[in-house]
Amino acid sequence: MGRQGPANIRFENVSKRYGTITAVDHLDLEINRGELFVLIGPSGSGKTTMLRMVNRLVEPDEGRILINGEDITLLDPVDLRRNIGYVIQHIGLFPHLTVSGNIGLVPTLAGMPGGLLQERIRNLLSLVKLSPELFMDRYPRELSGGQQQRVGLARSLAMDPPLLLMDEPFGALDPVLRHQLQQEFLGIRKQLNKTILFVTHDVEEAFRLGDRVGVVAEGKLIRVGTPEDLIMNPGSSTVASLIGVEQKMRYLDHLSVKAMMIPIDPSRILDGNLFIDDAREALIASRADYILVGREGVVEGIVYPHDLLTAGGKDIRLGGQAHKLPVFDSSTMASEALSAMKRQGVSIALISEPDGTGGLLVMDEIMRRLL
């Protein structure tokens, strides 16, 4: 696979049958370089088989798998596996080896010089937030579940593989610890720049971690998309019921405000120099419950009906009555934006996209879409 940065994986028409059961049914999937791709599905759906075919623990009956364009059946399985990190739920630390021994086993067999290895072990332990001095010489039985899982992750990174396979790595941990390790893992992942194929049956985990999520049912990959895409447009009842999208509110933590953005109708933006009497007429005519104030399509503020009613005098201009709108970056999480809006007592906010365009975030509309 070489050392050319994160790997790219392609499944081409891959099938695997066990007797009459089709574990993987004509899988076509491309996982991009540096992507964290999550396979989610109920147990027995075939997601773990898909993962285990990548390091050839399972050989497909049909089709082929390419890593960086190379058919993996043409590679030596031992070399292939040494270049693929592997983390699983039951961890599989070797009980007779210390933490150092576990992390260093494969590098030693691969001929990494001792000094370099020691330094590497220290760096990896620091990366997974375990003090090298305290933990290097401990045996797995002397570690808690969470610590063991951290060592498991460090071991999988020992050969600096361009690709990581993770099969429910946090599945055996209690919810609080699981959440903590997920957060830490996201942090570690940013420093790593590796392609990661992750299997889980936990929807929350899939949405929290995945760049893209693939939904697997009965051996078939039935839907691939970003977490947002899957929540807002599940596409089929199978996906909807698996994800539980009837309760989209649960996913506020995983949705960015972009998913709930309403485009701005330029005709609704009134010039700030308009007199409020004219604005009042426009408001009544449009039957809207607010007026956007701005110029040339750029919103500068908002005016509500009662602002127009309470403002006295004929020559008062609209701009003077406008309230500033909170502005959120389009990648802001919906939950964060909503609580900020609640704190400020506003029900409408602006969303700005990196390219300068934008839209509106309207609380009523969010409720309508999520319920």
Place this chain on the structure above:
Amino acid sequence: MDTLALIAETWQTYHLTLRTVQHLEMFALSFLITVVAGIALGILFFSSINIRVVGLSTLTVIEMIPDIALLILLIPLVGIGFPPTISAAVLYSLLPVARNTTAGLRGVSPDLIETATAVGLNKRDTLYHIRIPLALPLITAGVRIAVIFCMGIVTLGGIIGAGGLGAPLQTGITTGNDLLILVTGCWVTFLAVGMDGIAGGFGRFVSVRFGGRP
């Protein structure tokens, strides 16, 4: 006081120090051969089911031959005294070591073996770095049985002129010297219990170190 003096005299007269040295030499040699050959056979049995079936059956049949009969049967093959005693001790003690080695190698958790495969260990690395270390508690348990077997056969070897502590016992029986039988018998038992204790201590250390049991 008389008793102690009597024991000391018996010890002197029948050269029990020399007999002990001979005894321990024979024990050490047969035990060493048993451990090395037994573990090697165990690994061989692990690698091939056909060899395992034939090998373990053969060793079990040997085990069924009464020990005295085995000693006598070996005389026409390897002569009298030292060689048949060592041969019998080894043949008799191979089974527990070989069988436990095979069982230990096969008994390593399939999850760990799969993990070893998944992280990139080949079959040989898996055997040396994972299976053998993890089988050590069971191998040690087999070795501990071999300690007792070897001690027993080496003592029996005195009957066929191998020397060691079996010789004064034999003398005691033929001359009706009860004190000699008692002194030698107690001393042999003490040695055997001591060896077993050492093996047991080693076994506990190995269980903690390689078995993951605190």
